[in-house]
Amino acid sequence: MLADQxxxxxxxxxxxxxxxxxxxxxxxxxxxxxxxxxxxxxxVAAIAAALRVPLADVHGVIEFYTLFHNKPVGxxxxxxxxxxxxxxxxxxxxxxxxxxxxxxxxxxxxxxGGITIQSTPCLGLCEQAPVALVNDQAETHIDVANDxxxxxxxxxxxxxxxxxxxxxxGHGTTSLQGHGEYSAFKKALAMKPEAVVAEIKAAGLVGRxxxxxxxxxxxxxAASADGLPKYVVCNAxxxxxxxxxxxxxxxxxxxSLIEGMLIAGYAIGAExxxxxxxxxxxxxxxVLESALAEARSAGLLGTSLQGSGFCFDIEIRLGAGAYIxxxxxxxxxxxxxxxxxxxxxxxxxxxxxxFGKPTVINNVETLFNVPLIIQRGAAEYRRIGTEKSPGSKxxxxxxxxxxxxxxxxxxxxxxxxxxxxxxxxxxGRPLKAVLFGGAAGAFATSAHxxxxxxxxxxxxxxxxxxxxxxxxxxxxxDLRDLLARLxxxxxxxxxxxxxxxxxxxQRQKEVLERIAAGNPLRGDPERLQDVGWTMTxxxxxxxxxxxxxxxxxxxxxxxxxxxxxxxxxxxxxxxxAKASPPPRRQPRKKTKxxxxxxxxxxxxxxxxxxxxxxxxxxxxxxxxxxxxADQKKVRRSQ
Ligand SMILES: Cc1cc2nc3c(=O)[nH]c(=O)nc-3n(C[C@H](O)[C@H](O)[C@H](O)COP(=O)(O)O)c2cc1C
Ligand code: SF4
Ligand code: FES
Numbered sequence: 001m002l003a004d005q006x007x008x009x010x011x012x013x014x015x016x017x018x019x020x021x022x023x024x025x026x027x028x029x030x031x032x033x034x035x036x037x038x039x040x041x042x043x044v045a046a047i048a049a050a051l052r053v054p055l056a057d058v059h060g061v062i063e064f065y066t067l068f069h070n071k072p073v074g075x076x077x078x079x080x081x082x083x084x085x086x087x088x089x090x091x092x093x094x095x096x097x098x099x100x101x102x103x104x105x106x107x108x109x110x111x112x113g114g115i116t117i118q119s120t121p122c123l124g125l126c127e128q129a130p131v132a133l134v135n136d137q138a139e140t141h142i143d144v145a146n147d148x149x150x151x152x153x154x155x156x157x158x159x160x161x162x163x164x165x166x167x168x169x170g171h172g173t174t175s176l177q178g179h180g181e182y183s184a185f186k187k188a189l190a191m192k193p194e195a196v197v198a199e200i201k202a203a204g205l206v207g208r209x210x211x212x213x214x215x216x217x218x219x220x221x222a223a224s225a226d227g228l229p230k231y232v233v234c235n236a237x238x239x240x241x242x243x244x245x246x247x248x249x250x251x252x253x254x255x256s257l258i259e260g261m262l263i264a265g266y267a268i269g270a271e272x273x274x275x276x277x278x279x280x281x282x283x284x285x286x287v288l289e290s291a292l293a294e295a296r297s298a299g300l301l302g303t304s305l306q307g308s309g310f311c312f313d314i315e316i317r318l319g320a321g322a323y324i325x326x327x328x329x330x331x332x333x334x335x336x337x338x339x340x341x342x343x344x345x346x347x348x349x350x351x352x353x354x355f356g357k358p359t360v361i362n363n364v365e366t367l368f369n370v371p372l373i374i375q376r377g378a379a380e381y382r383r384i385g386t387e388k389s390p391g392s393k394x395x396x397x398x399x400x401x402x403x404x405x406x407x408x409x410x411x412x413x414x415x416x417x418x419x420x421x422x423x424x425x426x427x428g429r430p431l432k433a434v435l436f437g438g439a440a441g442a443f444a445t446s447a448h449x450x451x452x453x454x455x456x457x458x459x460x461x462x463x464x465x466x467x468x469x470x471x472x473x474x475x476x477x478d479l480r481d482l483l484a485r486l487x488x489x490x491x492x493x494x495x496x497x498x499x500x501x502x503x504x505x506q507r508q509k510e511v512l513e514r515i516a517a518g519n520p521l522r523g524d525p526e527r528l529q530d531v532g533w534t535m536t537x538x539x540x541x542x543x544x545x546x547x548x549x550x551x552x553x554x555x556x557x558x559x560x561x562x563x564x565x566x567x568x569x570x571x572x573x574x575x576x577a578k579a580s581p582p583p584r585r586q587p588r589k590k591t592k593x594x595x596x597x598x599x600x601x602x603x604x605x606x607x608x609x610x611x612x613x614x615x616x617x618x619x620x621x622x623x624x625x626x627x628x629a630d631q632k633k634v635r636r637s638q
Contacts, residue, residue, distance in 0.1 A: 025337030065320030157405030184371035209363030221350035254291035260367030385411035437466025440546035501544025
């Protein structure tokens, strides 16, 4: 039972969300958790009653999302990334060291309730590995041996020959004044909405979230769909392991995103937009909130903008730790206050999206292209890139690259050229493999270095562009260990709605862990293929359909890896990006007292909380099973 005073305090915190009903559930849970540290039974019951949501449903939601706690947790929650890029830089060692220092095991809370230490999947900070999240702050470049790290706003490491999408990135958050008062939006307002859609179509803009769907076609669908109100949703969930480009765009240039959403809203006739921000990016939330406030006070959000009669405003929703919520329909469910279960499609979001209304959902990077296209015109935009892949692309280069970071390049440069920009393989070592497209992606080798980075060339090479992940592994790396981590990731993130994925990801994980431990059973490679093809064919959404893509590509490239005995795969290094890259850049580090002592002293950072088609084109059938001509593409969005 809550005491009267506690009840009143809770009511005050969740009051702003009560009028939203069920859609206010996630923000209300965040507000309550911020107040009490965790979500006890009486608190949950009070929220259920206030929002008029069945109690069992509220429990279901809390259990679904990893960032909600139904048991007491430490005042500080230290989530150490042990995903691929961090594992390469000693992420496991960081976790072990911290657990030892605080006398806890991973997932446990210290006896005095001061700290909970846990491992976490990719935090979207891979280029600064190894990393952790300490309550709301990013801790990057952790170096246990030297007791050093960087804490606070993560750096934006941006490179490449083009600075179109990243023009305002790399030097802190760009203010409205620095960005300029939305000249592209003002230009769009002087056009007819149909003309804006036509311009986006003419530019050939293709979605950058992974499904590679033509943006203009999507917008035209929503614009002509019956039903009001309509919505624009920005997918800022960025949870694909190895992806961090949207983080850089959001934190450094929030006004380009707002401007892109405004133009989308005007084009399709929507008055409301949502930014669904990844829960593990809490430090971006205040940046977005203050950019929205700046835009409102400049009359760039609100009613009858620029005297046009067009009204538009944007609300931020914070995700709560579920990779599946990047899938567009799962994301809608999450905004609606439910567990993030993907919907069966069709109907597609353009006709039946958020709250069952016509919706355009776009990735952050996609929306960044919109002001550029309107400002320059489609013809000028198409001068960059290739005929079928116009524009520039952001690649997230991480792992054993000499200089990990976000690289903006024109579509059409080769993988070799991209790796050269990133100083090749660190320490001049031979290249073993590149994981392309993220956990849901596929492996490339030095044989692929001359493949052009375009939608069409990558498709022909059987490599997914996905969200632009290029994770580099040198010749020392144990791919079996990396594959086991991928297996654990998908088994953990499968939402469980359909059996092929629910069971398949578990079986895949078990087999990959056996192989990584050097104890494969007879028939394990065949078992992996069987499970993988079944998931690819029969899963409901893109998660299951791509959960085996990397494993199947590895079986095809390195069959010996899956047999008994440890025979590290050696790539000849032929054609490697650079023979002798310059020495690795020394990160700017603040040297601090020992990590364990420092952590013991940290104060509690309190969270301030406010308030999907989609499958990836990545999932092509591996050629091992069928000839490439027969490869079936996974169902696309619209
Ligand atoms: C499991 C899964 C996770 C996804 N995660 C993201 C994500 O984090 N960000 C994103 O933009 N798209 C993600 N997508 C793709 C979205 O469903 C959708 O296609 C995209 O947001 C559409 O935007 P675009 O047309 O601008 O690419 C994901 C898809 C799946 C199946
Ligand atoms: S494929 Fe996996 S993530 Fe997608 S609905 Fe099925 S169980 Fe859920
Ligand atoms: S932040 Fe650790 S792997 Fe991405």
